[in-house]
Amino acid sequence: MSKLPYEVFTSDEVKQIEADHAKSHNGHCFDLMQRAGKSVFDYIIRECGDAKEVWVFCGKGNNGGDGYIVASLLLENGIKHRVFATGIPHEGSEASYAYELFIKQGGSVEYELPNNGLVQEAGAEIIHVSKPDLIIDALLGTGIESAPTGITAKWISYINKLNTFTVAVDVPSGICADTGGVPGMCVCANATVCMLALKPGLLTSDAVDFVGDIEFASLDVDTNGYHEILTESSYKSPLPIFQVGFDDLQDALPIRLPSYNKGDNGKVLIISGARGMGGAAIICGNGALRSGAGLVKIAMDPSNVTAMLSVRPELMSIDFNDDKSVIEAISWADAIAVGPGLGVNERTAKLISFLSDVEDQNLVFDADALNVLATFEQDYYRENRVLTPHPGEAARMLNISPDEVNADRLSACYKLQQKYGGVVLLKGPGTIVCDGKKLTIIHEGAPSLATGGSGDLLTGIIVSLLGQGLSPENAAIVGAALHGRAGFLEGIKKGMIGTLPMDLCQNIRELINVKD
Template identity: 40%
Template sequence: MQNLPIKLYRAAQVRKLDRIAIQERGIPGFELMSRAGSQIFQFIKEKWPDARSVAVFCGSGNNAGDGYIVAGLALEAGFKVCVYAISEPDKLNGDALLAYRKYADAQGVVMPFRPERPVNADVLIDALLGTGLDRPVSGLYAEAIQAINAHSSPVVAVDIPSGLNADTGNVMDFAVKADCTLTFIALKQGLFTGQAAEYCGEIRYAQLGVPGDVLASLDAAAIRVVKTPLSRRNRCAHKGNYGHVLIVGGELGYSGAARMAGEAALRVGAGLVSVATRIEHAGLMNLSRPELMCHGVETPKQLTALLAKADVVVVGPGLGQSDWAKGLFNAAISSGIPAVVDADGLNLLAAVPAAKSDWILTPHPGEAARLLNRSNAYIQQDRFAAAVSLRASYGGVVVLKGAGTLIASEHQLAVSNTGNPGMASGGMGDVLSGVIAGLLAQGLSLQDAAQQGVYNHGLAADLAAEKEGERGLLACDLMPYLRQLVN
């Protein structure tokens, strides 16, 4: 798999980079288009060496120009080629028109797209719509996308799957489901969150010879999280060197959440973990994990002594929203200890909003909606904007969970792409809160603990799923892989 760049950009930024390359660095637009087409055709030959025919779906913009370049190269190489045009190619502009005319001069076949017309090809190429899409897809474009998705042959998307918003990763009513997306000049942030995971397939990247200092001339909108190894432990270290995490949660009937958060903190290397829970649970919770120090706590005053010994507090796993929960929650967040707030801790926070600089909030979209007093659909409409808004309202660091989890901190917006659908099961969030707290207790900053916690949590799930499959994956299945990853 290709190592992708870390920096991500918005669509408008990529268009600006394109203009800089053309106008200030003297790289002709048609040359960039030709390089893009060449990259796509080379990839097709490598990925599907037995392919002998391609169908190219072209729209009305520069994305179509890339498609015509690919079609011309395939024709020259002896492939059977047909271009299905959504708009009249003679009405294309600039470099795209030049690319079409070059293909037409080589006697290339162009047919107007008709939904009822069968498409026969070994590989389909989506060059319908580019990164400038800002409205729902309809009409013939929607029908072409549906035809592509109904076809059994592999699909390659040019720059971005048509119908996918380049900034948010959301589908604009219809979008191509590609097996691979080849994206150019700079990575678009929408390829890595929202609904993108279902539509992009494998993401490949080509800089097209644009100088690196051109990309460096603009600040990235976000970054991709990559693994940062933890430092080697001192041979003379002891448990006190690696922090004491206190888990606050486990209302009657929900002891498992606090138990899993506690073990996760230990598995990533926290020196000590205590659990403050209901008296009914305290004597039983550590039977299967005796390393946890479990305490029955019924009042905020009883919690005070435990908070005094802790370096990090996790509040929320299985906490509930009773008067008992509210009392412990208020004591925890007013203690002055760095906190990780999850689950019912977030619901209690939404009821009485506050802002702190030393906590990490870990909402899923539903909890994020409550925190912002918005709908779930609003959050998912633009996850980047929602994460930034949450961070502005509540301070600290915000982890907006989901496919392409976002981590918003004071100076950086990041996205992590580890994880899989098998994580759609109870307890995964509790494990994540413990992982982040365990890293925070070992001295990582709030930003690094959140980013690396999310990354390793998702990667542990990927390793577990690789061995046994996604369906039926349990939160506790991650534990041995978490230990492996932090080492």
């Protein structure tokens, strides 16, 4: 898998990039289409070189044009292939040039799915008498916003039923390139060759289940810094979008000098763990310690203290029912996390109200802190905190449904930041961080993280990084990437199913020290 670019562009921004390219290339982008097809062909040769027969499925738009370029290269190189098309491209379009080039080379196009004995119906099942070694999906590109219908939907279903290694051209057909939404049927790709600019929809929401490995091809167009070029353009998205992985963040990891003592490495207060919910506090505290916090104090219900100390004696505790002790701890701490396992009640509401008015303090609001914050009628826009909602909590905070949040996660994260201020980290597939100036997609994570307590661990990591001097934005970004990579590594080692949050702690320790 190739290294992905830092900058991410919406489909409208890509149109502007293409328009700018066309201005210097006689008003067209056919050269980009040729490079796009060549990049897919090169991927086939490099990664799928043993494929003896390739089927290319083309739509009528430019994505289909890319597919015809691939087919032309297959033909030139003597690779057995078949090309299926939902229709002939519109006359005069760049896709039609690619189509005509393929036909002039002696290529042939089929406009119906195979019905000549290649596929036989057997009740509800489909038996494949013969099928290709590789499929190229060039049916739909970046313009889709609604569910595919008609012949396109039928062909997508057919491709998926073939159960053959599939390479998508730019985006899997049926996926929204801007949001990652999957409004209907979509191609389940094993790999996606994304071209010219990285699209946000490949990195977040439901689409992550369908894109497979992402290969990026720049098409020899330099888009570095293009967000600034687009600033005055009508194609500009509300905020520039970027993506990072853990490997991109080595320089942002906290340092530990030989002269440091425990107090220099961050004093963290975690207000968490009502009666019967001490596990959240313990997991959160472990996340803070293993990511490097020098001192961690838990304000919790006294009934949880014995259990906590039996698991992690390095954690200190105070009674969160003792207002004086809590206020003293707030003054003591370099960073404070509040919410996991706290409960939604009047006391939590008073605490959140009080903390929201504390100046010059680094805060992380999670779980019940967010649920309480969502009930406040007054304006609680603040800059000195990190909010870490999952889609359900985000929905309550925006007074919309979780489905609406997941339909456009980038927009939801942006709206949360505009309403509540600070830094917002929207959990889920393709975690998103917004600081009001840009949106950053964290290209890390794994199914192993989909378990209770995973978010508590993340909160502990973020508050630890805040305590060690990282800015709220960097603490959120580095914390999410560290958490995601740790979950991935644990899943690879022992399986994605059955992983527990505490299983990640050794990976976290190793990763936080990677700069050493």
